Amino acid sequence: MKTRFDPNLSVSKIKDSKKYGFIVSATHSGAGKSSLTAGLMRLFSRKGYQVAPFKSGPDYIDPSHHERACSRPSYNLDTKMCSKSYVRKLFEETSHSANMVIAEGVMGLFDGASATNETGSTAQIAKLIGLPVLFVFNGSAMARSSAALVKGFKEFDPDLRFLGVVANKVNGARHAEMIRRAVESHTGLPFLGHLPFDPKLEISSRHLGLQLGAEQTDDLYERWADHVENHLDIKKILRLAEIPLLENRKPPRSRWNHSTTIKPFTVAVARDSAFQFIYQDTLDQFRFYGGSIQFFSPIADKTIPNGADWLYLPGGYPELFAKQLSENTTMRKSIRLWGQSGKPVVAECGGMMYLGKSLTTEEGTKFKMAGLFQFETTLNPKRMTLGYRDLKFDSGTKETIRLKGHEFHFSHFSNNPEKPQMTSDTKASNPAVADGYVFKNSIASYTHIYWGADSKWLKHILSKLR
Structure with a gap:
């Protein structure tokens, strides 16, 4: 049985007074780090460890599997x-109560926002938070060459610490032994085991990546935990993953500053099968500044929740549920009238499409949406938009708000008479990006805004409350 997260539990109250941690990375996307990470999270969770999960980079899908695996955001x-x-x-703040930290990297170990520096890469994150790298690669079609591959990654950045190596998609014991001998003799890194390929353990994918954690059965994570335990040297991983633990360490200070000018508020947040892409850090920020969160479903609910002060429609998969969203005419009308009355609404990517x-859809079927804005969107799986965004928003005050986030979508405007109110400098984005559409409040x-990094965006939204 997995252990549920207890936010009030301090490290000193956990049976094992030691603390462990590592970050799972790989040669490239698709090498197996997501499944391995979820398996390790579930395995250590059911062994009684309080596992704190993390994800390097802008991602909503992998964190959904992490939460399913260890019952902690x-x-x-x-x-x-x-x-x-x-x-x-x-x-520091979100891992304080855990005695096991497991983070999952993004893409390959050194891939990030730049081709010439480490910004945004897993390697940079690993050094920043002091975790060693558990390195996984696809060993299915190599033997001694695996040592050259691992050696290249090990020596690329001398400041990076490695926990050890896992060879994925290696079925035979003889093949695994050849890889082990090659890696350990030429790189000096511990070989932690190999994972045979099992098609029954694969997680299905769609245009934005793996299916979400909410779409999986709990049995999948149990089977992945069994798979990991049966083929990796878990005792060696624990021995190598021990990290310093300061005795009687006080809880770290909050990452935000308290404000006496913000009054309590209630935000209605769309969360259902169509709208899932919400950073946990954003929800934490809402609550830190006195917010009460009411989740609602634009698919199933008839109207906006009573008592809400403003609406937040995050990204997700409205294209997969366009028919259900369109057929819920009372909700579409409720949101349209809400926005037309001047009450604040914030929508990102899929939420924007809904407005x-x-x-x-991909099949060419057009469905009516809320109609608060006049733009129309179309899904095209062959036309991808991807990248970080650094935007400026004219708030109507003396201060210009800088917003950081990212875009990742396969839809585009088929018609857009609206004028963008957010722009990026060509220095930060070439070519320049125009985004952000405003109607009253x-x-x-299209950009998924990272709210937590700066409270100015939330404070601007709250300033519109009547």
């Missing part, structure tokens, strides 16, 4: 959208 660590100081504070006039953007 996963946090994103990103040095492109946040300052290094903020990332360290976020990590438009219509959404056309409703703001919609």
Whole structure:
């Protein structure tokens, strides 16, 4: 049985007074780090460890699997959208009550926001938060060459610490032994085991990546934990993953500063099968500044929750549920009238698509949406938009708000008479990006904003409350 997260539990109250941690990374995307990470999280969780999960980079899907695996919210660590100081504070604050920290990297170990420096990479995050790298690679079609591969990654950055190596998709014991001997003799890194390929353990994918954790059965994580325990040297991992633990350490200070000018508020947050892409850090920020969160479903609920002061429609998969969203005419009308009355609405990516006039699916079927804005969107799986965003928003005051976030979508505007109110400098984004559409106090953007890094965005939204 997995252990549920107890936010009031301090490290001193956990049976094992030691603390462990590592970050799982790989040669490239698709090498097996997501499944391995989820398996390790579930395995250590059911062994009684309080596991704190993290994800390097801008991602909503992997954290959903982390939470399913260890029953604790996963946090994103990103040095492109946040300052290094903020990332360290976020990590320290949210991992304080755990005695096991497991983070999952993004893409390959050294991939990030730049081709010439480490910004936004897993390697940078690992050094910033002081975790060693558990390195996984696909060993299915190599033997001695695996040593050259691992050696290249090990020596690329001498300041990076490695916990050890795992060879994925290696079925035979003889093959695994050849890889072990090659890696250990030529690199000096511990070989922690191999994982045979099992098609029954694969997680299905769609256009934005793996299916979400909420779409999986709990048995999948149990089977992954069994798979990991049966093939990896768990005792060696624990021995190598021990990290310093300061005795009687006080809880770290909050990553945000208290404000006496913000009054308590209630935000209605869309969360259902169509809208899932919400950073846990954003929800934490809402609550820190006195917010009460009411989740609602634009698919199933008839109207906006009573008592809400403003609405937040995050990203997700509205294109997969366009028919259900369109058929819920009372909710569409409720949101349209809300925005037309001047009450604040913030929508990002999929939420923005929902606020438009219509959404056309991959099959070419057009469905009516909320109609608060006049733009129309169309899904095209062959047309991807991907990248970090550094935007300026004219708040109507003396201060210009800088917003950082990212875009990742396969939809585009088929018609857009709206004028963008957010722009990026060509220095930060080439070519320049225009985003952010405003109607009264409703703001919609393709960019997923990282709210937590700066409270100015939340304070601007709250300033619109009547």
